[in-house]
Amino acid sequence: MAVPAGPEQAREQEQSGCYVYGIVPADVEPAADVAGVGDPPARVQLVRQGSLAALVSEVDLTRRLGTPEDLRAHAQILDAAVIEVPVLPLRFGTVMGSKDAVAAGLLAVYQEAFAAALKQVDGRAQYMVKGRYVEQAVLAEVLAEIPEAARLRQHIQDKDPDATRNARIRLGLIISNAITAKRAADTRALSEVVGPHCVASVVREPTHELDAVHLALLAEITRQDDLDQALSDLASDWAGRIEIRLLGPQAPYDFTPALPPLRIR
Amino acid sequence: MSPPGGGGPSPTGLADVIETILDKGLVIDAYIRVSLVGIELLTIDARIVVASVDTYLRFAEAVNRLDIAQEKEGLPGLVGGSRPGKGTRITKGVLQGVGDKLREYAESERRPAPRRPRSREGY
Numbered sequence: 001m002a003v004p005a006g007p008e009q010a011r012e013q014e015q016s017g018c019y020v021y022g023i024v025p026a027d028v029e030p031a032a033d034v035a036g037v038g039d040p041p042a043r044v045q046l047v048r049q050g051s052l053a054a055l056v057s058e059v060d061l062t063r064r065l066g067t068p069e070d071l072r073a074h075a076q077i078l079d080a081a082v083i084e085v086p087v088l089p090l091r092f093g094t095v096m097g098s099k100d101a102v103a104a105g106l107l108a109v110y111q112e113a114f115a116a117a118l119k120q121v122d123g124r125a126q127y128m129v130k131g132r133y134v135e136q137a138v139l140a141e142v143l144a145e146i147p148e149a150a151r152l153r154q155h156i157q158d159k160d161p162d163a164t165r166n167a168r169i170r171l172g173l174i175i176s177n178a179i180t181a182k183r184a185a186d187t188r189a190l191s192e193v194v195g196p197h198c199v200a201s202v203v204r205e206p207t208h209e210l211d212a213v214h215l216a217l218l219a220e221i222t223r224q225d226d227l228d229q230a231l232s233d234l235a236s237d238w239a240g241r242i243e244i245r246l247l248g249p250q251a252p253y254d255f256t257p258a259l260p261p262l263r264i265r
Numbered sequence: 266m267s268p269p270g271g272g273g274p275s276p277t278g279l280a281d282v283i284e285t286i287l288d289k290g291l292v293i294d295a296y297i298r299v300s301l302v303g304i305e306l307l308t309i310d311a312r313i314v315v316a317s318v319d320t321y322l323r324f325a326e327a328v329n330r331l332d333i334a335q336e337k338e339g340l341p342g343l344v345g346g347s348r349p350g351k352g353t354r355i356t357k358g359v360l361q362g363v364g365d366k367l368r369e370y371a372e373s374e375r376r377p378a379p380r381r382p383r384s385r386e387g388y
Contacts, residue, residue, distance in 0.1 A: 068279050075282045091290035106293065139328050153328050171328060172321025207284060209320055247277050253289035
Protein backbone atom coordinates (compact mmCIF):
# COMPACT_ATOMS: atom_id res chain seq x y z
CA MET A 1 0.00 0.00 0.00
CA ALA A 2 1.37 3.42 -0.87
CA VAL A 3 2.38 5.62 1.96
CA PRO A 4 0.30 8.81 1.85
CA ALA A 5 2.09 12.11 2.06
CA GLY A 6 2.18 13.44 5.58
CA PRO A 7 -0.66 15.80 6.43
CA GLU A 8 1.84 18.47 7.43
CA GLN A 9 3.45 18.45 4.02
CA ALA A 10 0.15 18.48 2.18
CA ARG A 11 -1.10 21.44 4.15
CA GLU A 12 2.08 23.39 3.51
CA GLN A 13 1.72 22.83 -0.21
CA GLU A 14 -1.83 24.06 -0.25
CA GLN A 15 -0.99 27.24 1.58
CA SER A 16 1.37 28.47 -1.07
CA GLY A 17 0.56 29.06 -4.72
CA CYS A 18 2.14 30.57 -7.79
CA TYR A 19 0.59 33.87 -8.88
CA VAL A 20 0.89 34.41 -12.65
CA TYR A 21 1.06 37.95 -14.06
CA GLY A 22 1.70 37.35 -17.71
CA ILE A 23 3.51 35.52 -20.47
CA VAL A 24 6.72 36.82 -22.08
CA PRO A 25 9.36 35.36 -24.41
CA ALA A 26 11.89 33.10 -22.66
CA ASP A 27 14.87 35.26 -23.64
CA VAL A 28 14.10 38.08 -21.22
CA GLU A 29 16.33 38.83 -18.31
CA PRO A 30 14.60 38.75 -14.96
CA ALA A 31 14.83 42.16 -13.34
CA ALA A 32 16.12 42.05 -9.81
CA ASP A 33 13.88 42.76 -6.84
CA VAL A 34 10.57 43.52 -8.47
CA ALA A 35 7.84 43.45 -5.85
CA GLY A 36 4.67 41.57 -6.68
CA VAL A 37 1.29 41.07 -5.06
CA GLY A 38 0.80 40.03 -1.44
CA ASP A 39 1.73 41.45 1.91
CA PRO A 40 4.64 41.49 2.24
CA PRO A 41 5.03 41.57 -1.56
CA ALA A 42 6.81 38.53 -2.96
CA ARG A 43 9.63 38.88 -5.48
CA VAL A 44 8.67 38.49 -9.13
CA GLN A 45 10.43 35.61 -10.89
CA LEU A 46 10.50 33.97 -14.29
CA VAL A 47 9.42 30.43 -15.03
CA ARG A 48 10.79 29.31 -18.40
CA GLN A 49 9.53 26.58 -20.68
CA GLY A 50 10.65 26.31 -24.29
CA SER A 51 10.48 29.69 -25.99
CA LEU A 52 8.15 31.11 -23.34
CA ALA A 53 8.37 32.39 -19.80
CA ALA A 54 5.82 33.42 -17.21
CA LEU A 55 6.17 36.30 -14.77
CA VAL A 56 5.20 34.80 -11.42
CA SER A 57 5.55 35.26 -7.69
CA GLU A 58 4.85 33.06 -4.71
CA VAL A 59 1.56 33.83 -3.02
CA ASP A 60 0.08 32.91 0.34
CA LEU A 61 -3.18 31.12 -0.39
CA THR A 62 -4.53 31.74 3.09
CA ARG A 63 -4.69 35.47 2.48
CA ARG A 64 -7.13 36.98 0.07
CA LEU A 65 -5.78 39.26 -2.62
CA GLY A 66 -7.43 42.40 -3.91
CA THR A 67 -6.13 45.37 -1.96
CA PRO A 68 -5.35 48.50 -4.00
CA GLU A 69 -1.66 47.64 -3.62
CA ASP A 70 -2.23 44.17 -5.10
CA LEU A 71 -4.15 45.60 -8.03
CA ARG A 72 -1.56 48.27 -8.74
CA ALA A 73 1.33 45.80 -8.45
CA HIS A 74 -0.29 43.51 -11.02
CA ALA A 75 -0.84 46.36 -13.47
CA GLN A 76 2.53 48.02 -12.90
CA ILE A 77 4.52 44.85 -13.47
CA LEU A 78 2.77 44.20 -16.77
CA ASP A 79 2.78 47.81 -17.93
CA ALA A 80 6.49 48.12 -17.15
CA ALA A 81 7.19 44.91 -19.06
CA VAL A 82 5.39 45.94 -22.24
CA ILE A 83 7.83 48.78 -22.86
CA GLU A 84 10.68 46.29 -23.12
CA VAL A 85 9.19 43.02 -24.34
CA PRO A 86 5.98 41.65 -25.78
CA VAL A 87 3.73 40.48 -22.97
CA LEU A 88 0.39 38.71 -22.66
CA PRO A 89 -1.31 39.90 -19.47
CA LEU A 90 -3.34 37.44 -17.45
CA ARG A 91 -6.47 38.52 -15.65
CA PHE A 92 -5.92 39.60 -12.07
CA GLY A 93 -6.07 36.75 -9.59
CA THR A 94 -4.73 33.86 -11.64
CA VAL A 95 -2.98 31.42 -9.32
CA MET A 96 -1.59 27.98 -10.06
CA GLY A 97 -0.30 25.33 -7.69
CA SER A 98 3.44 25.66 -8.26
CA LYS A 99 6.13 26.81 -10.67
CA ASP A 100 6.16 23.31 -12.14
CA ALA A 101 2.44 23.57 -12.79
CA VAL A 102 2.99 26.88 -14.60
CA ALA A 103 5.71 25.35 -16.79
CA ALA A 104 4.03 22.04 -17.55
CA GLY A 105 0.36 22.92 -17.22
CA LEU A 106 0.30 26.37 -18.78
CA LEU A 107 3.37 27.27 -20.88
CA ALA A 108 3.85 23.82 -22.39
CA VAL A 109 0.16 23.32 -23.05
CA TYR A 110 -0.39 26.64 -24.80
CA GLN A 111 3.11 26.95 -26.34
CA GLU A 112 1.89 27.56 -29.88
CA ALA A 113 -1.00 29.84 -29.01
CA PHE A 114 1.14 32.00 -26.72
CA ALA A 115 4.04 32.21 -29.17
CA ALA A 116 1.70 33.29 -31.96
CA ALA A 117 -0.02 35.85 -29.74
CA LEU A 118 3.31 37.27 -28.55
CA LYS A 119 4.38 37.72 -32.15
CA GLN A 120 1.21 39.69 -32.79
CA VAL A 121 1.83 42.16 -29.98
CA ASP A 122 5.60 42.45 -30.40
CA GLY A 123 6.59 46.12 -30.42
CA ARG A 124 3.02 47.14 -29.64
CA ALA A 125 1.24 48.37 -26.54
CA GLN A 126 -2.27 49.17 -25.48
CA TYR A 127 -3.43 52.75 -25.03
CA MET A 128 -6.71 53.77 -23.47
CA VAL A 129 -8.59 56.82 -24.65
CA LYS A 130 -11.20 58.00 -22.18
CA GLY A 131 -13.45 61.00 -22.70
CA ARG A 132 -16.00 62.50 -20.37
CA TYR A 133 -18.67 65.00 -21.40
CA VAL A 134 -18.58 68.37 -19.73
CA GLU A 135 -22.04 68.19 -18.19
CA GLN A 136 -23.15 71.77 -18.76
CA ALA A 137 -21.95 71.72 -22.34
CA VAL A 138 -23.61 68.46 -23.27
CA LEU A 139 -26.88 69.47 -21.60
CA ALA A 140 -26.83 72.74 -23.50
CA GLU A 141 -26.30 70.80 -26.73
CA VAL A 142 -29.29 68.61 -26.05
CA LEU A 143 -31.51 71.60 -25.25
CA ALA A 144 -30.42 73.28 -28.46
CA GLU A 145 -30.94 70.20 -30.59
CA ILE A 146 -34.17 68.79 -29.18
CA PRO A 147 -37.11 71.23 -28.96
CA GLU A 148 -39.09 68.96 -26.65
CA ALA A 149 -36.21 69.02 -24.14
CA ALA A 150 -36.17 72.82 -24.18
CA ARG A 151 -39.96 72.91 -23.71
CA LEU A 152 -39.83 70.47 -20.80
CA ARG A 153 -37.09 72.50 -19.19
CA GLN A 154 -39.28 75.60 -19.28
CA HIS A 155 -42.16 73.57 -17.93
CA ILE A 156 -40.27 72.34 -14.84
CA GLN A 157 -38.45 75.58 -14.17
CA ASP A 158 -39.02 76.84 -10.63
CA LYS A 159 -41.81 74.36 -10.04
CA ASP A 160 -42.26 71.86 -7.25
CA PRO A 161 -40.20 68.79 -8.21
CA ASP A 162 -42.91 66.41 -7.00
CA ALA A 163 -45.61 68.14 -9.03
CA THR A 164 -43.47 67.97 -12.18
CA ARG A 165 -42.07 64.50 -11.60
CA ASN A 166 -43.38 62.99 -14.82
CA ALA A 167 -42.09 65.87 -16.91
CA ARG A 168 -38.72 65.55 -15.21
CA ILE A 169 -38.51 61.85 -15.90
CA ARG A 170 -39.44 62.47 -19.52
CA LEU A 171 -36.81 65.21 -19.80
CA GLY A 172 -34.15 63.04 -18.19
CA LEU A 173 -34.99 60.15 -20.50
CA ILE A 174 -34.63 62.40 -23.55
CA ILE A 175 -31.25 63.58 -22.28
CA SER A 176 -30.09 60.06 -21.49
CA ASN A 177 -31.05 58.85 -24.97
CA ALA A 178 -29.44 61.89 -26.58
CA ILE A 179 -26.18 61.25 -24.71
CA THR A 180 -26.23 57.60 -25.80
CA ALA A 181 -26.55 58.75 -29.41
CA LYS A 182 -23.79 61.33 -28.99
CA ARG A 183 -21.56 58.71 -27.41
CA ALA A 184 -21.96 56.49 -30.46
CA ALA A 185 -21.26 59.37 -32.85
CA ASP A 186 -18.25 60.64 -30.90
CA THR A 187 -16.86 57.11 -30.60
CA ARG A 188 -17.10 56.79 -34.38
CA ALA A 189 -15.30 60.11 -34.79
CA LEU A 190 -12.57 59.02 -32.41
CA SER A 191 -12.17 55.68 -34.18
CA GLU A 192 -11.68 57.48 -37.47
CA VAL A 193 -9.08 59.79 -35.99
CA VAL A 194 -7.01 57.06 -34.35
CA GLY A 195 -7.59 54.43 -37.06
CA PRO A 196 -4.47 55.29 -39.09
CA HIS A 197 -2.30 55.20 -35.97
CA CYS A 198 -3.28 51.88 -34.46
CA VAL A 199 -3.46 48.27 -35.55
CA ALA A 200 -6.64 47.41 -33.66
CA SER A 201 -9.20 48.99 -31.39
CA VAL A 202 -11.93 47.83 -29.04
CA VAL A 203 -14.85 49.93 -27.84
CA ARG A 204 -15.37 49.49 -24.12
CA GLU A 205 -18.69 49.86 -22.35
CA PRO A 206 -19.25 53.20 -20.65
CA THR A 207 -18.64 53.17 -16.91
CA HIS A 208 -20.22 56.54 -16.14
CA GLU A 209 -23.36 58.23 -17.43
CA LEU A 210 -21.32 61.14 -18.79
CA ASP A 211 -18.74 58.93 -20.50
CA ALA A 212 -18.26 60.14 -24.05
CA VAL A 213 -15.66 57.74 -25.45
CA HIS A 214 -13.93 54.69 -24.03
CA LEU A 215 -11.61 53.03 -26.49
CA ALA A 216 -8.75 50.57 -26.11
CA LEU A 217 -6.13 50.74 -28.88
CA LEU A 218 -3.27 48.51 -29.87
CA ALA A 219 -0.51 50.62 -31.44
CA GLU A 220 3.15 50.43 -32.35
CA ILE A 221 5.12 51.86 -29.44
CA THR A 222 7.44 53.63 -31.88
CA ARG A 223 4.42 55.42 -33.38
CA GLN A 224 3.14 56.75 -30.10
CA ASP A 225 3.97 60.32 -31.11
CA ASP A 226 1.65 60.10 -34.10
CA LEU A 227 -1.13 58.85 -31.86
CA ASP A 228 -0.43 61.67 -29.42
CA GLN A 229 -0.60 64.24 -32.17
CA ALA A 230 -3.85 62.94 -33.61
CA LEU A 231 -5.46 62.88 -30.16
CA SER A 232 -4.14 66.33 -29.34
CA ASP A 233 -5.82 67.73 -32.42
CA LEU A 234 -9.05 66.00 -31.47
CA ALA A 235 -8.76 67.30 -27.90
CA SER A 236 -8.58 70.81 -29.32
CA ASP A 237 -11.68 70.22 -31.42
CA TRP A 238 -13.50 68.88 -28.40
CA ALA A 239 -12.27 71.47 -25.93
CA GLY A 240 -15.02 72.61 -23.58
CA ARG A 241 -17.23 69.75 -24.66
CA ILE A 242 -15.37 66.50 -24.02
CA GLU A 243 -12.31 66.09 -21.86
CA ILE A 244 -10.09 63.28 -23.01
CA ARG A 245 -7.36 61.38 -21.30
CA LEU A 246 -4.81 59.06 -22.83
CA LEU A 247 -3.49 56.25 -20.67
CA GLY A 248 -0.59 54.06 -21.62
CA PRO A 249 1.49 52.41 -22.77
CA GLN A 250 -0.11 49.43 -21.07
CA ALA A 251 0.08 45.68 -21.53
CA PRO A 252 -2.41 44.58 -24.22
CA TYR A 253 -5.21 43.59 -21.82
CA ASP A 254 -7.96 44.00 -24.41
CA PHE A 255 -6.04 42.23 -27.16
CA THR A 256 -5.24 38.83 -25.72
CA PRO A 257 -6.46 35.81 -27.66
CA ALA A 258 -9.17 33.51 -26.46
CA LEU A 259 -7.41 30.27 -25.63
CA PRO A 260 -8.55 27.00 -27.12
CA PRO A 261 -10.30 24.83 -24.55
CA LEU A 262 -7.94 22.58 -22.67
CA ARG A 263 -7.99 18.92 -23.55
CA ILE A 264 -8.11 17.03 -20.31
CA ARG A 265 -5.88 14.04 -20.50
CA MET B 266 -12.46 68.86 -16.29
CA SER B 267 -8.72 69.16 -15.86
CA PRO B 268 -7.82 70.78 -12.58
CA PRO B 269 -7.68 74.52 -13.23
CA GLY B 270 -4.17 75.63 -13.92
CA GLY B 271 -2.96 72.10 -13.47
CA GLY B 272 -2.67 70.92 -17.03
CA GLY B 273 -0.79 67.94 -15.69
CA PRO B 274 -0.65 64.44 -17.00
CA SER B 275 -3.48 61.96 -16.67
CA PRO B 276 -2.51 59.62 -13.88
CA THR B 277 -3.80 56.09 -14.03
CA GLY B 278 -6.24 56.00 -11.16
CA LEU B 279 -7.25 52.93 -9.23
CA ALA B 280 -10.59 52.90 -11.05
CA ASP B 281 -8.72 52.70 -14.38
CA VAL B 282 -6.68 49.80 -13.06
CA ILE B 283 -9.68 47.94 -11.69
CA GLU B 284 -11.77 48.06 -14.83
CA THR B 285 -8.82 46.84 -16.84
CA ILE B 286 -7.22 44.05 -14.86
CA LEU B 287 -10.39 42.53 -13.44
CA ASP B 288 -12.23 42.49 -16.72
CA LYS B 289 -9.55 42.01 -19.37
CA GLY B 290 -6.54 39.83 -19.97
CA LEU B 291 -6.03 36.17 -20.63
CA VAL B 292 -8.33 33.85 -18.78
CA ILE B 293 -6.79 30.52 -17.95
CA ASP B 294 -8.85 27.38 -18.03
CA ALA B 295 -10.40 26.81 -14.62
CA TYR B 296 -9.19 23.24 -14.74
CA ILE B 297 -5.54 24.21 -14.37
CA ARG B 298 -6.10 27.24 -12.21
CA VAL B 299 -5.94 26.89 -8.46
CA SER B 300 -8.28 29.73 -7.67
CA LEU B 301 -9.48 33.10 -8.71
CA VAL B 302 -8.46 35.03 -5.67
CA GLY B 303 -11.15 36.87 -3.75
CA ILE B 304 -11.46 40.59 -4.27
CA GLU B 305 -11.93 42.62 -1.13
CA LEU B 306 -12.99 45.81 -2.81
CA LEU B 307 -16.60 46.83 -2.54
CA THR B 308 -16.76 49.22 -5.44
CA ILE B 309 -16.49 46.86 -8.35
CA ASP B 310 -20.16 46.39 -9.11
CA ALA B 311 -20.48 50.06 -10.04
CA ARG B 312 -18.88 49.47 -13.39
CA ILE B 313 -21.80 49.25 -15.73
CA VAL B 314 -24.04 52.17 -16.48
CA VAL B 315 -27.69 51.34 -16.09
CA ALA B 316 -29.94 54.29 -16.76
CA SER B 317 -32.71 54.52 -14.20
CA VAL B 318 -35.40 56.91 -13.03
CA ASP B 319 -32.84 58.31 -10.60
CA THR B 320 -30.54 59.08 -13.50
CA TYR B 321 -33.36 60.81 -15.37
CA LEU B 322 -34.33 62.91 -12.37
CA ARG B 323 -30.72 63.87 -11.84
CA PHE B 324 -30.34 64.95 -15.47
CA ALA B 325 -33.57 66.97 -15.22
CA GLU B 326 -32.35 68.71 -12.10
CA ALA B 327 -29.00 69.45 -13.77
CA VAL B 328 -30.85 71.02 -16.69
CA ASN B 329 -33.01 72.98 -14.28
CA ARG B 330 -29.88 74.41 -12.68
CA LEU B 331 -28.22 75.31 -15.99
CA ASP B 332 -27.06 78.88 -15.85
CA ILE B 333 -29.46 81.17 -17.74
CA ALA B 334 -26.73 83.71 -18.43
CA GLN B 335 -24.71 81.04 -20.10
CA GLU B 336 -27.67 80.21 -22.30
CA LYS B 337 -28.13 83.84 -23.28
CA GLU B 338 -24.56 84.09 -24.41
CA GLY B 339 -25.57 81.62 -27.01
CA LEU B 340 -25.35 77.89 -27.19
CA PRO B 341 -23.10 77.90 -30.24
CA GLY B 342 -20.42 79.47 -28.09
CA LEU B 343 -20.65 76.63 -25.69
CA VAL B 344 -21.00 73.93 -28.25
CA GLY B 345 -18.70 74.83 -31.05
CA GLY B 346 -16.80 77.79 -29.66
CA SER B 347 -13.12 77.73 -30.34
CA ARG B 348 -10.99 77.79 -27.25
CA PRO B 349 -7.56 77.22 -28.64
CA GLY B 350 -5.85 78.03 -25.37
CA LYS B 351 -7.69 75.36 -23.54
CA GLY B 352 -7.21 72.81 -26.25
CA THR B 353 -3.53 73.35 -26.18
CA ARG B 354 -3.40 72.80 -22.47
CA ILE B 355 -5.26 69.53 -22.67
CA THR B 356 -2.99 68.48 -25.44
CA LYS B 357 0.08 69.14 -23.37
CA GLY B 358 -1.42 67.18 -20.56
CA VAL B 359 -1.88 64.22 -22.84
CA LEU B 360 1.62 64.41 -24.20
CA GLN B 361 3.19 64.81 -20.82
CA GLY B 362 1.06 62.03 -19.47
CA VAL B 363 2.54 59.49 -21.77
CA GLY B 364 6.05 60.89 -21.64
CA ASP B 365 6.12 61.01 -17.87
CA LYS B 366 4.85 57.50 -17.63
CA LEU B 367 7.52 56.25 -19.96
CA ARG B 368 10.20 58.01 -17.98
CA GLU B 369 8.73 56.84 -14.74
CA TYR B 370 8.95 53.27 -15.90
CA ALA B 371 12.40 53.70 -17.35
CA GLU B 372 13.66 55.05 -14.06
CA SER B 373 11.54 52.93 -11.80
CA GLU B 374 13.61 51.05 -9.31
CA ARG B 375 10.71 49.45 -7.56
CA ARG B 376 9.44 47.56 -10.54
CA PRO B 377 12.08 47.48 -13.23
CA ALA B 378 10.92 45.88 -16.41
CA PRO B 379 12.32 42.61 -17.54
CA ARG B 380 14.84 43.32 -20.25
CA ARG B 381 16.11 41.47 -23.20
CA PRO B 382 19.76 40.64 -23.34
CA ARG B 383 19.61 40.11 -27.08
CA SER B 384 18.12 42.07 -29.90
CA ARG B 385 14.49 41.62 -30.83
CA GLU B 386 15.56 39.82 -33.98
CA GLY B 387 17.13 37.18 -31.79
CA TYR B 388 13.76 35.99 -30.62
